[in-house]
Amino acid sequence: xxxxxxxxxxxxxxxxxxxxxxxxxxxxxxxxxxxxxxxxxxxxxxxxxxxxxxxxxxxxxxxxxxxxxxxxxxxxxxxxxxxxxxxxxxxxxxxxxxxxxxxxxxxxxxxxxxxxxxxxxxxxxxxxxxxxxxxxxxxxxxxxxxxxxxxxxxxxxxxxxxxxxxxxxxxxxxxxxxxxxxxxxxxxxxxxxxxxxxxxxxxxxxxxxxxxxxxxxxxxxxxxxxxxxxxxxxxxxxxxxxxxxxxxxxxxxxxxxxxxxxxxxxxxxxxxxxxxxxxxxxxxxxxxxxxxxxxxxxxxxxxxxxxxxxxxxxxxxxxxxxxxxxxxxxxxxx
Amino acid sequence: xxxxxxxxxxxxxxxxxxxxxxxxxxxxxxxxxxxxxxxxxxxxxxxxxxxxxxxxxxxxxxxxxxxxxxxxxxxxxxxxxxxxxxxxxxxxxxxxxxxxxxxxxxxxxxxxxxxxxxxxxxxxxxxxxxxxxxxxxxxxxxxxxxxxxxxxxxxxxxxxxxxxxxxxxxxxxxxxxxxxxxxxxxxxxxxxxxxxxxxxxxxxxxxxxxxxxxxxxxxxxxxxxxxxxxxxxxxxxxxxxxxxxxxxxxxxxxxxxxxxxxxxxxxxxxxxxxxxxxxxxxxxxxxxxxxxxxxxxxxxxxxxxxxxxxxxxxxxxxxxxxxxxxxxxxxxxx
Numbered sequence: 001x002x003x004x005x006x007x008x009x010x011x012x013x014x015x016x017x018x019x020x021x022x023x024x025x026x027x028x029x030x031x032x033x034x035x036x037x038x039x040x041x042x043x044x045x046x047x048x049x050x051x052x053x054x055x056x057x058x059x060x061x062x063x064x065x066x067x068x069x070x071x072x073x074x075x076x077x078x079x080x081x082x083x084x085x086x087x088x089x090x091x092x093x094x095x096x097x098x099x100x101x102x103x104x105x106x107x108x109x110x111x112x113x114x115x116x117x118x119x120x121x122x123x124x125x126x127x128x129x130x131x132x133x134x135x136x137x138x139x140x141x142x143x144x145x146x147x148x149x150x151x152x153x154x155x156x157x158x159x160x161x162x163x164x165x166x167x168x169x170x171x172x173x174x175x176x177x178x179x180x181x182x183x184x185x186x187x188x189x190x191x192x193x194x195x196x197x198x199x200x201x202x203x204x205x206x207x208x209x210x211x212x213x214x215x216x217x218x219x220x221x222x223x224x225x226x227x228x229x230x231x232x233x234x235x236x237x238x239x240x241x242x243x244x245x246x247x248x249x250x251x252x253x254x255x256x257x258x259x260x261x262x263x264x265x266x267x268x269x270x271x272x273x274x275x276x277x278x279x280x281x282x283x284x285x286x287x288x289x290x291x292x293x294x295x296x297x298x299x300x301x302x303x304x305x306x307x308x309x310x311x312x313x314x315x316x317x318x319x320x321x322x323x324x325x326x327x328x329x330x331x332x333x334x
Numbered sequence: 335x336x337x338x339x340x341x342x343x344x345x346x347x348x349x350x351x352x353x354x355x356x357x358x359x360x361x362x363x364x365x366x367x368x369x370x371x372x373x374x375x376x377x378x379x380x381x382x383x384x385x386x387x388x389x390x391x392x393x394x395x396x397x398x399x400x401x402x403x404x405x406x407x408x409x410x411x412x413x414x415x416x417x418x419x420x421x422x423x424x425x426x427x428x429x430x431x432x433x434x435x436x437x438x439x440x441x442x443x444x445x446x447x448x449x450x451x452x453x454x455x456x457x458x459x460x461x462x463x464x465x466x467x468x469x470x471x472x473x474x475x476x477x478x479x480x481x482x483x484x485x486x487x488x489x490x491x492x493x494x495x496x497x498x499x500x501x502x503x504x505x506x507x508x509x510x511x512x513x514x515x516x517x518x519x520x521x522x523x524x525x526x527x528x529x530x531x532x533x534x535x536x537x538x539x540x541x542x543x544x545x546x547x548x549x550x551x552x553x554x555x556x557x558x559x560x561x562x563x564x565x566x567x568x569x570x571x572x573x574x575x576x577x578x579x580x581x582x583x584x585x586x587x588x589x590x591x592x593x594x595x596x597x598x599x600x601x602x603x604x605x606x607x608x609x610x611x612x613x614x615x616x617x618x619x620x621x622x623x624x625x626x627x628x629x630x631x632x633x634x635x636x637x638x639x640x641x642x643x644x645x646x647x648x649x650x651x652x653x654x655x656x657x658x659x660x661x662x663x664x665x666x667x668x
Binding site: 002009011012013014016017018019020042043044105106107108109110114117118119121122124132181182183184185186187188189192194260261278279280281282285318319320321322324325 | 336343345346347348350351352353354376377378439440441442443444448451452453455456458466515516517518519520521522523526528594595612613614615616619652653654655656658659
């Protein structure tokens with residue numbers, strides 16, 4: 001059965017495009033508060049689980065041993081915009097591990113941030129692996145390898161000690177089985193394992209509360225949440241959804257976007273984990289979905305609810321600044 | 335009823351995302367050769383009808399009187415990448431009308447082509463209305479106004495003489511009623527009218543053959559097709575889908591992409607018009623759909639069919655050049 005239409009894009013009086021999708025809001029015990037669409041379906045979370053992938057960096061003691069700052073821990077969870085600050089911070093983080101950008105196995109691409117890309121072009125330079133939006137996560141893997149006493153070379157491979165730890169952490173927190181047949185290769189070459197939406201949501205309820213996690217892991221998730229909340233510009237960049245949402249709401253929410261229309265979020269006070277996936281992979285649809293869910297379950301006051309409106313139902317403008325339409329939640333999220 | 339899934343995006347062994355959509359393949363008499371999904375549905379064609387919007391430019395005699403070249407006629411049908419050549423050509427075209435970029439009412443944006451945007455940034459400059467991907471179309475409107483003896487100011491408004499002619503041409507060629515309730519505002523501020531897919535497809539069958547059109551209009555469509563076929567880099571840009579497809583196939587195909595997942599095409603030899611719309615507005619889905627339809631109905635030889643494979647089922651690579659998945663037609667287009 002088709003997932004429901006959950007986001008509509010209007011132009012004038014008509015619906016121009018529509019997105020279908022699925023989602024789940026779950027507590028740390030796995031009780032579903034709300035689901036829509038096929039919430040049992042396994043989806044590749046892509047970059048939306050970077051905070052879980054950073055757990056071994058903390059739990060191995062690497063972060064402490066290398067003296068990583070909160071900004072660097074946030075960077076390990078980031079899909080950053082490739083700005084000067086991001087690049088400098090990744091370089092510094094690699095230096096703490098005794099390596100440099102030559103150790104990065106993520107590949108190079110022009111900065112994800114449009115302004116950052118143009119700024120790099122204006123400087124006459126071309127991008128390196130440091131500009132890859134995943135370079136902070138990869139620097140975290142390299143730091144983790146050092147702490148484990150293994151050479152980082154080949155750290156993107158599923159059977160490298162670092163990825164084995166990372167995979168074990170995601171499996172433990174979500175309760176999902178991350179078998180080989182659930183595996184794809186991510187944009188930055190590390191494995192990405194498909195996880196059912198319900199399991200992902202439960203994982204983020206645990207990530208947001210520490211409930212159901214061993215004591216040390218509970219401390220690690222709190223440390224990561226604190227680091228990310230303190231550095232919303234580090235985890236994405238100026239004008240980007242994750243940064244804007246976390247800057248607005250503060251530590252009362254954690255969220256992370258992944259490619260192909262996935263967003264994972266946690267509401268620590270409400271004890272909930274939230275996951276959405278747009279069937280078609282559209283980021284704009286995932287953003288409207290998660291904003292609508294956060295408004296509904298966040299327990300925010302009226303003022304905050306009003307400030308969330310521009311994310312729940314963003315107005316669309318053309319090149320002359322004329323409002324031509326909007327995005328809006330529909331169906332089960334209307 | 336939901337439109338069928340017509341394009342799948344795979345990663346590893348799994349389907350990561352899927353697109354639904356509708357389409358129609360129709361001859362000049364309006365006989366449907368193939369439809370899938372709701373082909374009666376009216377969609378905003380956006381930039382996919384620029385070639386029809388250029389008809390008054392030819393039919394008014396403006397193109398002849400101002401001595402427009404084939405490249406300039408192609409530019410009037412373009413969503414160009416904003417490269418140096420595009421910008422210089424639009425400037426020259428405006429000069430022929432006695433105007434300059436100050437007359438453009440499309441607004442400014444960074445070049446659509448990523449390389450072109452970086453090149454502009456590298457030069458230390460910022461974009462003007464000339465860089466807007468629609469600036470050639472707008473220059474065509476301004477040229478048309480001159481030929482009609484009206485001032486171009488306000489030419490983007492639905493009741494300006496230029497837009498009335500443009501709207502009448504689209505209505506006549508497609509046979510659709512373009513009433514006010516079907517109207518939205520496009521990205522470049524001109525009106526865009528929703529047209530049923532079947533009517534759009536019939537319009538492009540007529541555009542591709544001249545059948546069913548008055549003699550002068552038949553000559554105008556032939557002239558536009560010839561101009562576009564001779565300048566595939568003008569109508570889009572290096573590496574872009576429209577340019578690549580028309581460069582590969584030549585004058586045996588005409589096609590034009592519009593925003594939000596619409597593509598209109600014509601196969602003059604087969605006498606067919608083709609239109610697709612991705613429900614969710616995804617360009618990648620529209621591209622796979624139209625490529626699959628062109629391969630099926632184009633009457634191409636085996637060699638050309640083989641060369642079309644990379645558009646019908648494009649391989650997806652990550653930043654390290656590793657193949658991670660592909661797009662593929664599915665359901666009625668499998």
